[in-house]
Amino acid sequence: MGRGAARLVCLVVWAQTFAGCASILGIEEQTLESGDAGSDGSAFDATADTASGGDGASTDSSAPMDSGTPTDSNAPMDSSSSTDAAGEEEQPGCGPGTRSCAGPQPTLCVDGAWQNSGAPCSGTTLCVDGTCAASPPSCAEAGPGTTTCGAGNESCCTHLPVPGGIYDRTYANLGSGPTGASDPATVSSFRLDEYEVTVGRFRTFVAAWDVGYTPPAGSGTHSYLNQGMGLIDPVSGQPETGWLASDDANLDPSDTNLGGCVSSGEAYSTWTPSPGDDESLPINCLNWYEAYAFCIWDQGFLPSEAEWEYASAGGSLELEYPWGAAAPGTASQYAIYGCNYPDGSGTCTGVANFAPVGTAVMGVGVWGQLDLSGSVLEWNLDAYANYVDPCSDCAYLTPGSDRVTRGGGAGYDLASLRPPARNSSDPAARDSDVGLRCARAP
Numbered sequence: 001m002g003r004g005a006a007r008l009v010c011l012v013v014w015a016q017t018f019a020g021c022a023s024i025l026g027i028e029e030q031t032l033e034s035g036d037a038g039s040d041g042s043a044f045d046a047t048a049d050t051a052s053g054g055d056g057a058s059t060d061s062s063a064p065m066d067s068g069t070p071t072d073s074n075a076p077m078d079s080s081s082s083t084d085a086a087g088e089e090e091q092p093g094c095g096p097g098t099r100s101c102a103g104p105q106p107t108l109c110v111d112g113a114w115q116n117s118g119a120p121c122s123g124t125t126l127c128v129d130g131t132c133a134a135s136p137p138s139c140a141e142a143g144p145g146t147t148t149c150g151a152g153n154e155s156c157c158t159h160l161p162v163p164g165g166i167y168d169r170t171y172a173n174l175g176s177g178p179t180g181a182s183d184p185a186t187v188s189s190f191r192l193d194e195y196e197v198t199v200g201r202f203r204t205f206v207a208a209w210d211v212g213y214t215p216p217a218g219s220g221t222h223s224y225l226n227q228g229m230g231l232i233d234p235v236s237g238q239p240e241t242g243w244l245a246s247d248d249a250n251l252d253p254s255d256t257n258l259g260g261c262v263s264s265g266e267a268y269s270t271w272t273p274s275p276g277d278d279e280s281l282p283i284n285c286l287n288w289y290e291a292y293a294f295c296i297w298d299q300g301f302l303p304s305e306a307e308w309e310y311a312s313a314g315g316s317l318e319l320e321y322p323w324g325a326a327a328p329g330t331a332s333q334y335a336i337y338g339c340n341y342p343d344g345s346g347t348c349t350g351v352a353n354f355a356p357v358g359t360a361v362m363g364v365g366v367w368g369q370l371d372l373s374g375s376v377l378e379w380n381l382d383a384y385a386n387y388v389d390p391c392s393d394c395a396y397l398t399p400g401s402d403r404v405t406r407g408g409g410a411g412y413d414l415a416s417l418r419p420p421a422r423n424s425s426d427p428a429a430r431d432s433d434v435g436l437r438c439a440r441a442p
Contacts, residue, residue, distance in 0.1 A: 099130025145200015145279030335374030376435035409433030
């Protein structure tokens, strides 16, 4: 089943029970242990500099969720249906005059049914809330890795709404529901990119950096939260500072640095000095500062750890995996992990173990994002710290501390794919298993 079909089926079933969704998707209850992953579980560890990355040195498979039924306002269906005045059944989520998106196709609700509204968005535009809007800068030029993502060759900058709610950051789930829930967090609505950042998208940022771009001091905050203060550190009570002028010195996305992830004689960097066949692969071998700067330049920001996990876990559903409880197997249908791509062998051979973003179409998350598990770990905004309760639009913001990475990578093991699994890494480290995804204002 493709990503769009799976999403639409599940949206209808969620109104009843997640078990019903599991049944439709052929999900079976698993008996896998979801305890701490312990080590990073990586089958390869290619670090290009002398910084001690510590990726996976600390993993925590606990995390919880909450209130609010997950919905996807970008899909032409949701978890409810109704009957109009004439007695005809309306399509779920379709209210008079409501606009939405079915992939790149703008849709409009007319007489209780979704209808196409104009031509599909293409080129350097993408469908946002039912209209074609200008793409973020990294997809402003059509080409491989910018406008060629997904089965429909849509914009690689497509971003989807994630409705806010409450969830527990710590939980275990073996396929029959969350247990051991603790560390509650409240997350406000935001948007999260459907795809991880590709080589092609990152190349446009490098071109801007080459001619002098650095983020403005104070940029990159969740400025729509807390009367403009952004996220709040639950320990210090201080708001986000955003980009610091001192961070400029840590930006160096050169060919040497981005191309330097090598392990056991094998090259694992997806970056190439000139555009080639790897433009649709996830960018890796970049440090935290470069990930943060990219998202700021691309009109977004790095997601907080609470936001990232909330999206991966499906909010209060607190799923075993972003897609549910189906075992991911080794065919790369649900996740790119364990060096199983491209042939299921589990043999780590270099950059060939990375798949174009969005390849694992059955691994689609509750709100439409792909590759939340596997492919590459993703830099989060937060410094790595023990959870502090409560957390309401919070982030740990201690400068200079190790930063959180989430989601498992192409060479990582099964345990790393679970939403609560945490890793920490030196923000200056460059690792072949680490890339990024950007978040945006709702």
